[in-house]
Amino acid sequence: MLDQSPQNRTDRCLPFLLAGGRGSRLHELTDRQCKPAINFGSGSGRIVDFILEATVQAGFQQLFVATQYRPYDLCQHLRAQWGHHFPKGISVRDGEQVSPRGYRGTAEAIRLNTTSLDAYAPREIMVLSGDHVADIDLAALLEHHRSHGAAATVAATAVPLADASSFGVFSADAEGRVTAFREKPADPDAIEGDPEHALASTGIYVFDWIWLREMLAAEALRPETQHDFGHDILPRALADGELSVCRITSATPGAEAYWRDVGTLGSYRRTMLDIANSRAALKLPRGMERPLIEAVDCFTEGSVFLPGSSAGQRCNLRNVIVAPGARLPNGFEAGHDATEDRRWFRCGEDGTVLITPEMLARRKAHLAAHTGRPAVRPSMQMPPRGEIGGTKANHVGEVAKA
Template sequence: MRGTLTVILAGGKGTRLEPLTRDRAKPAVPFGGQYRIIDFTLSNCLNSGLRRILLLTQYKAQSLDRHIRRGWNFLSAELGESIEVLPPQQRIDENWYQGTADAIYQNIYSIEKEDKDLVLILGGDHIYKMDYADMVESHRERRADLTIGCIPIPLSESRHFGILKMDSDNRIVGFEEKPKETASMPGDPGRCLGSMGIYIFSTRLLLELLCEDANQPGSSHDFGKDIIPRMIPTHGVFAFPFRDRNLKSEAYWRDVGTLDAYYQSNMDLVEVDPVLNLYDASWPIRTFNPQYPPPKFVFSEEGASGQVRRGEAHDSMICSGCILSGGHVRRSILSPNVRVNSYSLVENSILFEGVEVGRHCRVRNAIIDKGVRLPTGTVLGYDLELEQRRGLTISEGGIVIVAKGTSPERFQLG
């Protein structure tokens, strides 16, 4: 894999995830308590033997930069390993990145300098496990010009994906970018073949195509809209069906681009048999782990009243530094350094790092961002009309999102 350079596109705004992306890029959004979304793509790279990575950032990248610096600084530059964060440098153009192809084009000098024969292009905002080495081997065996990772998706989701059509040899013979309607796969009337946004190019050809596209009038400078459709008639473009490393009965690949999809993907983790296996030692998901003490559960009786403070959690994920000081947690994910105080109930919720739930609170169906403090007696997620009056975001599925920096006084409205 030393002949392959990996480029990860991590500059998307993630507007459908606001307010979680109000202060951070989508790849830096926390996931599963202790991880960030970007950790899954980066872990796939390391587990696949890819250790030379360029990470292209753009939108509100400070949190992402800090996470990479803290949690992914163990690679050895002396051995040719590194994750290099590249913000927009405007070496070629005075504009921000205009599309996925333009993002690569504006970093063409960095790619040329690496002098690799293949370039693997990935997105940094999906949750999945995949051995990219299999895809690289397939690309080399076929002597392909471009290989595209693909996965079957419901027909109703076609408007969110690039849709492929391939022949019996997996050669791509048609490509539509986010069509409203499309034909189903042969023998599978309910699904079509969607692009995962994973591309392997022969480096020399990629650079030629990017230079041509940069001077193409009317181009949107995007792989799905411009580069790929123009390549299909004249080049060897092949599909690579997704090979899941999640070790479950069904392939796991999630686009957590909406609040409800993000919430559900997290809630999947607290099931008795989670669909995403985070406990497979052969395919570890790495991240930055802050130096917090182990989680603590407090159980006691209070004085003459005999009230019981029962700190306990059921069907939940509790990270380091958490204190359940007489509070009760059900089907929830508590990120590091969360405190749930006495006689409070948290259920079906995701609490980010540093959240504090005061005494006698009730919280359900909520996502609470970093550092928010709920005052004593707060009731959250039970009355959506009340949450609207408080100015909180409510997803289409009825999940209440409390943004970072929300003042405790907001919850006094009742």
């Protein structure tokens, strides 16, 4: 009888985690650390923990990680929180150490580590993205790849058609074979029978290693290459009839798969609100706690407090991200006057306001130098003490814990 344990099912497939991106649309949140390492929720949670949890749950025994932009915090987190969950170890290769130019694209991160990867003698390489919030069954993805016989498999999910221009978008037949693929199209195609959604790449792939190694070597010789999976490798797989699509499933029995791109301040904030309010039915990774969205004696609407932040009494916040270390004074207000917010804070296109300690310090220094102005804007009318949005609040004693 065959051993169908998780370890046996993932044997000879090497997970390769891409974790080198800055996430420039998150602005000051990634000034000191890469996007996968920024806080998510409360406790010790980071964005990268979602895909790491999925990797452990699938039964993988080892992990290969490619880093580049400000990797220190990420590497510390990997060692402290996840090292003992991978019995065969975590190997980290930083782009600036591998090549003077660093990794110029997602595909080059693998090509420049070909010799190291060959030492594992893998049958497949599973390429993972460290900067998405996801609940995905990676063992099922691998089984799909092996059963369909294509050299390349892409994990895909339905996204609102209005947002699909930010992703690679597929058209596929009933068997999962791709009929068309376009990277970040201006006019994305809707899913057949579902005009409100498009089928988008999650940035998670499974490749037959021998096939991928040959494609990467050939692609490196092409002058116009972008060294990117979406722009270069996937179109070649499609042209060769070697591309399959797998709709993601949840690693939690009976639950729906969940995947969100949190690459903007607005999507980052809204995803944490979904989880805090239980609108997203996904199990949090180990070490992560639900995001904190309330503070004692404050009125908060659509706002989140990251670990290490705090708020004084009777603050009034709407659509605000309070960054680690930010301490809001008594009577502080943000999110109600866009013109005033833009003077001091980072404002996203959807009205999300990011507040960092440095921004608060600049604001405080400016207001202190102009004694004719109050240090705190006159507060809007507050709801009765202990109520939020007309309902009793379940306040926490501390806004956030480090």
